[in-house]
Each structure stands twice: as structure tokens, then as C-alpha cells.
Amino acid sequence: MRKIILPPILLLSCLIGMIGLHQYYETTPIITGALKNIGYLFIALGIALPVWGAQIFKRVETNIIPYKSPDKIVTEGPFRFSRNPMYLGMVLVLTGTTALLGILEGLYFVIFFFIVANWWYIPFEEMKMEKVFGDQFIDYKKRVRRWL
Secondary structure (H helix, E strand, C coil): CCCCCCCCHHHHHHHHHHHHHHHCCCEECCCCCHHHHHHHHHHHHHHHHHHHHHHHHHHHHHHHHHHCCCCCCCCHHHCCCCCCHHHHHHHHHHHHHHHHHHHHCCCHHHHHHHHHHHHHHHHHHHHHHHHHCCHHHHHHHHCCCCCC
């Protein structure tokens, strides 16, 4: 069994890094004034998507831990428009935090998280889903995009 750093831990590490960078190093301002408030919208959406997805996982009694074997394919709620709404939400939280801080360097953390999710977490999870659910998952992949 392959154990990985859970995505929320990576998200938290990126947030701590972003805030630490902003507090202790000279950063490049990219958003100022009231425009920073758009960050709250991104953060709210970024929290809502994973919470919504987790509630559905709980209701249908399926596994939410990425390195464990999948039980069911969830295609309702946010999974109708994104195969990975939880990762999308985490990217939105990081993007919103970057906007609130107003710093260019925050984008490095957003890009880093996106790269890890897109080329490490998601392929690993999709490989397991395809192995367990076969054509049913392949059909879902054809209907619903990876991110949006």
C-alpha cells in the first residue's frame, strides 16, 4: 500500500509557507485595496466544494482517503462538473489566500499544489478507480472534466 502525504496536509503546508513568506520576506504586491476582498469569495468557494464532496462521500458511505481502495463512484453534486472538486477547492483556497495577501509569490504555492495534484495525486487515484470500476469510470471520465 502506497502512503502519501494527504492533500489537506499539503494544502496547510502551502498556506503556512505563503503566509510565512508574506510575513518575513519582501514580497511583490500584485493586488491592492478592495480588490483583495475577492480572495474571500475564492476561499469560501474553496471550502464549500470539499465540504460538499465530503458530505456526499459520507452519505453514500464511501472512502475519502486517497491511498485507500475506492468503494463507489460518486457522480452527483460537485462531481457532476468536476472529477476532482476537492482538489479544485484547495486550489481556490490557495488562490484566494494569494489574493488576500496581494502577493505575486503566493502564485508559486498555487502552481506547486496544482502540479502535485494534477500529476501525482489525481493520476494515482484515477488509476485505482479505473482498475476497480473499469468501463464505468472510463465513461465518467469522458463525461466530466478533470478540473472544470
